[in-house]
Amino acid sequence: MNQRESLLKLVIQFCQEKGSRTFTLQELYDKFGDFRSIGVGGNTPHATVRRLLQELRDENIVSFRDSKGAYSLRGIDLLENEVETESIELITNTSNPVKKEYLIESFARNQGWVKLAREKLGFLCLYPKCENTFIKPDGTPYIEVHHIIPLYQGGEDGLWNLSVVCAHHHRMAHFAEDQIRLRMEKILLRETQCRI
Numbered sequence: 001m002n003q004r005e006s007l008l009k010l011v012i013q014f015c016q017e018k019g020s021r022t023f024t025l026q027e028l029y030d031k032f033g034d035f036r037s038i039g040v041g042g043n044t045p046h047a048t049v050r051r052l053l054q055e056l057r058d059e060n061i062v063s064f065r066d067s068k069g070a071y072s073l074r075g076i077d078l079l080e081n082e083v084e085t086e087s088i089e090l091i092t093n094t095s096n097p098v099k100k101e102y103l104i105e106s107f108a109r110n111q112g113w114v115k116l117a118r119e120k121l122g123f124l125c126l127y128p129k130c131e132n133t134f135i136k137p138d139g140t141p142y143i144e145v146h147h148i149i150p151l152y153q154g155g156e157d158g159l160w161n162l163s164v165v166c167a168h169h170h171r172m173a174h175f176a177e178d179q180i181r182l183r184m185e186k187i188l189l190r191e192t193q194c195r196i
């Protein structure tokens with residue numbers, strides 16, 4: 001494994017523990033210190049880490065979020081505990097990014113972004129006038145959490161990009177024809193904005 005791959009492994013591990021795909025350089029420094037565990041030594045380990053992140057960005061694996069050193073882990077490969085185990089096979093068997101993201105979101109349970117969205121946006125579909133839900137055996141209403149701008153298009157787990165939708169409107173957001181999807185994107189961004 002080269003240094004870049006080792007760093008990516010650390011980043012994935014970090015994101016798994018944090019339950020979010022967004023991370024900052026400072027968080028990595030605080031957690032991993034001098035990065036000796038991945039063979040980065042010398043006087044300027046942080047410069048090396050920045051260079052490696054640059055390389056990962058060139059490969060579209062991470063993206064820069066802002067000038068304060070925030071990054072997003074891109075792509076939509078599974079993080080641990082991101083979905084119910086019985087659904088993992090279904091998800092890993094598709095290479096279509098649109099479908100994959102939809103499946104991950106539909107089955108996601110314990111991820112940080114799922115909890116965040118439910119806490120802040122509630123359990124009712126944000127599509128105007130929709131009242132489509134049902135009560136699950138544990139007594140809570142059924143709702144799915146959706147990234148309005150998809151992760152594979154550079155969206156992130158920030159609250160501004162999250163929405164809660166019923167199963168029907170979730171499918172619509174992913175699989176309707178372009179104009180409907182774009183209109184929905186606008187509606188959901190607005191509805192989330194009103195609530196945060």
Ligand SMILES: [Zn+2]
Pocket residue numbers: 101102105145146147170173174
């Ligand atoms: Zn979705």
Ligand SMILES: [Zn+2]
Pocket residue numbers: 125126127130131132165166167168169
């Ligand atoms: Zn709905």
